[in-house]
Every structure is written in C-alpha cells, then in structure tokens.
Amino acid sequence: MSDARLHAQIDFLIEIDKLKRVIRRNTLMDGSRRENDAEHSWYLGMLAMTLAEYAPPETDLARVVAMLLVHDIVEIDAGDTFIYDDSLAAGQAERERAAAERIFGLLPEDQAAPLRELWDEFEERRTPEARFAKALDRIAPMIANHRTEGGTWPLYKVTQAQVMEKVKIIEEGAPELGAYAARLVEQSVRQGHLAPS
C-alpha cells in the first residue's frame, strides 16, 4: 500500500459523503420528508437483493448492486433531475459526464475506470444488469407514490401516460415487475391519486 494511493481513496470517500445532501423529489414511504440520494442508493441495493429473481436469468447480481450504489454519485455536481421535468434534462447529460470525470477521477486510475464504466453501463442500459438496475430505479418511487396518495404525481401534475412511459423501462428490465408497476398505476388512477390520460 502506498500512502498516496490510500489518501486518494479516502479523498474520494470524503467527497462522496456529499451524496447524503443531494435531495430528490420523492419522499420517504411515510411522507415525512424528501429522500436523499445516498439513502435512495442503499434502498435500490436492497431492492436488487430482494427482487433478484425477477431479473433475467444469468444476471450478475453483484454487478447490479455495485451499479446502483454508484449510479447517482454524479449528482453531487450535477444535481438531481426530476424524471418528469424535460426542461432540466437539457444539458444534464453533459453536466453528469463532467461530474463523473471529476469525482471518479479522484481515485487511482485503475479504480476510476471501472467505476466510470459501471456508471456508463447504467446510463446506456446496454446490458441485462443495467436494464434491471434502471427498472429498480424507476419502480422505487412508484411504490412510494402509491403508498403516499400519489406523492410526487399530483404535486408535479404528472399524468398516467407519463408514468406509463417509465413502466415501459421497468418492463424492459424485469417484465414481471413491469406488470406489477402497471397494476400500481391503474390502482392509483382508480383511487384518484394519479391523473388519467
């Protein structure tokens, strides 16, 4: 172990502590406060472990978990983008790429590269692992919204059609979870917690 190597690793870890202060739109399941990116990332790791059987056969679960722990770190610089706000999406990809360069770049090069690859893979959804991970990232706020009388849906005037676009992403990563999400959406519309299209 070289001192410089360990110090670079600790610098990276101190930097990513900031993810605990990046606040998302959706709330905790009890509606008490908005969620932060760090606890959200933990939660997705637990979703992966709990719902692993709905991933396609041969999915590398450890890689899914690693991807989910890492997937939001770029938001330390780039901020959280609400998935239903298209105006924020402009420029976001560029900001996130710059963030990935800077933050993963704090690590020794042999560690920065694989973390950066994990993040790229997640963003591009080009593997079963990435599609499953993204499906979990999309289903988690649906479960929370369904539990909290619509949660962010009525608050930000999101419609059923918009949510069903996200359900498609879930279906692509985990068909059975996609079907379950579609049922949550139907139920929320029936209960008046999501505006029908």
Next chain:
Amino acid sequence: MSDARLHAQIDFLIEIDKLKRVIRRNTLMDGSRRENDAEHSWYLGMLAMTLAEYAPPETDLARVVAMLLVHDIVEIDAGDTFIYDDSLAAGQAERERAAAERIFGLLPEDQAAPLRELWDEFEERRTPEARFAKALDRIAPMIANHRTEGGTWPLYKVTQAQVMEKVKIIEEGAPELGAYAARLVEQSVRQGHLAPS
C-alpha cells in the same frame, strides 16, 4: 411468480424504508446533521468497493457489500446503539435478535434465512468477509470524527483508549486500515480533538 410472494417482498421493502429514519450519533462529513442508518449503509457499501484491496486475499466482496447493506436493518426495531455507551448494550443483543426474526421474517422463508445468516455472520465476525465488513463499520465514523474536529468523541467524552479498542477490530479485519486508523487517532489526540488516555 406468485402474487403472494411478490407482495411479501414488497411488504419487506416498505418496512425497511424505516431505516432512513433511524438516526446515528455521528454526523455527516461536513458536520451539518446526524447521519441515518440507510445512508450510512450505502456509505459502507462504497467503502467496501473502494477499499477492497485491503481485505484479506480471497475475500468475497459481493458478500461483504450485501452484509453491509443488511447489517443495520435490525435497528428499525432495536434502535441505534452508540458503540461507546455500554449501558445501552445490555439487552441490545436480545432486542436485535427479535428484530431480525420479525423483519427478515416478512420475506418468504427461502429469502429470510440467507439474509438472517448474513446478519448473524456480521455480528459474530466469524469469516474474513464479516471481519472486513465490521472493520469498515468501525473506520467510517473515525474518518468522519477526524474530519469534524473530533465529532462525537469530545461530545460524548470518548477517550483515546476507548477508540483504540475499536482500532483493534479494524486491524483484525484489514491490517493496513487498522494502521491508518491508528494514525488518525494519534493525529486527533495531537490536535486536541480526542482526550489522551
């Protein structure tokens, strides 16, 4: 997939969302607020990925990460126990076992058992994976305290000798990280942020 099975899994996931509301003694790295168990668990997962090279050879990193994501879930019922408060430790083991039964027991039996085993393994530190995971759990607040002028140490009148007991646990799981932690402790004493013994 049976509906009952998926519903049990979702019930478990809704229940463990409560980990985001279990508050620990130590603060974020910027000292702005106390940390919760969910974001702490994410952070330890990232420590495992970043510091993996200091684990003993052949350590199963995926198992370490899984263990760390799960390790504090029992605190939903049993509460956080400050590691330097011996009065709270009494009865804690029993409360945590009951919590493990109840919370992991929300899952289908074939999933409850392996999660319970992961948690037992962590608590008992009987494998290299568990010893490494516990080392990370002990080093994280030391890094935070070192960054925040002693953090919880002066606040709860913790002494160097008490912290060095925890450094031993780090050494047992990851000798190089133990040596690093010992240096942090020495530095903190020199800077007047930790009471010498």
